Amino acid sequence: MKKFSYKILVFIIVIPILAIILFEGTCRLLDIPKISHNNIKSKSHDLIPKIDSNTILFLGDSRIEYGIKPETINKALTNNDEINIINLALPGSNGLDIMNYLKINSIYPKIIILGYSPNYGRYSNHSLDKVTYSNKNRIEEKIKYFLSQNSFVYDTNSIEEYINGKYPYFKEHKYDNWGGVRVTNNGDYQKRQLVQHNLYTEWSNSFNNEDLNNYYAVISEYRKWFEKGNCKIFGLYMPVSKKLYELEKKGYDKQYVHNIFHNNYFDHSAMYNNLSNNDSLYFYDGSHLTPKTSISFSEDFGKELRARMNNK
DSSP: OHHHHHHHHHHHHHHHHHHHHHHHHHHHHTTOOOOOOOOOHHHHHHHGGGOOTTEEEEESSHHHHHHOOHHHHHHHTTOOTTOEEEEOOOTTOOSHHHHHHHHHTTOOOSEEEEEOOGGGGGOOOOOGGGOOOOHHHHHHHHHHHHHHHHOTTTOTHHHHHHHTTOOOSEEEEEEOTTSOEEEEESSOHHHHHHHHHHHHHHHHHTOOHHHHHHHHHHHHHHHHHHHTTTOEEEEEEOOOOHHHHHHHOTTOOHHHHHHHTTTOEEEOTTTTTTTOSOGGGTBSSSSSBOHHHHHHHHHHHHHHHHHHHHTO
16 A cells, blocks of 8 residues: 555656756747746845845836946945945836835935936836735745746746747846846847837826926935935936937926935936947837947946036
8 A cells, every 4th residue: 555655646746857857948949939037036035135224225116227337346346345226227217116126125325326317207116015025935935936937837938939939028127136137138239129129208298297296296305314324315317319209308407306306316328329329239119228338338338427426
């Protein structure tokens, strides 16, 4: 009886494992393109617990995530080992959920550099202020992200797109240890730019000034609260192609935004607009900086930040 039970147990365990191995192998033999995913939860579990009073924290959306290289910023700040540079910008984020988490836990970074564009008022964030950050949860999220990036069984979307004759938009995400990322998409510049242009056209047509004003009000309250702990909040409008800037500037009052951030505001939205008609030299898709330009921009911004810090 024991032998029979043992055989049944082995059958129950071994057969599914063999089926998974066979399925994964078949997908690879068929050369099915694997979707690459944004690392939101695992990245947050890695980096949020590291925020302290010596942290310069970058928050915002994918423009900041792609365009700011923490290691380059640190070098521009003369390799100050006491300063902890963290890029916690995430796709579809305006950073307010992370700021709320910091407020709830009375954590005051040295500086928060908050990405900005008029569309930030529409973002709903990722509810990272409601997450429990522990070693157990961090390991679980790492495993989940690894599976989503590598397993066709765990992430069946790749199979569905393959059956429907579609190629994944995202091909690869390479993250550094401080939250910066290099992303590779399918298609050439024109195809990638068209995706962004269609998105920003839709956003421009549905722009709601009330959402933006609500966002301003929340920033103002957070700025006052963090200043009590000697934490400065800076605003940063990342470079964007002229074509997309024209679509997203509804309701943008530069002086008003300066006032929101108490003049701690960097507007680099038009930084590359007049240097060349070839946007692909600077932008990956019109919205995000190329890897090469991200490094040069981070170098320049790091020096600008150092000068601003030295003047305070």
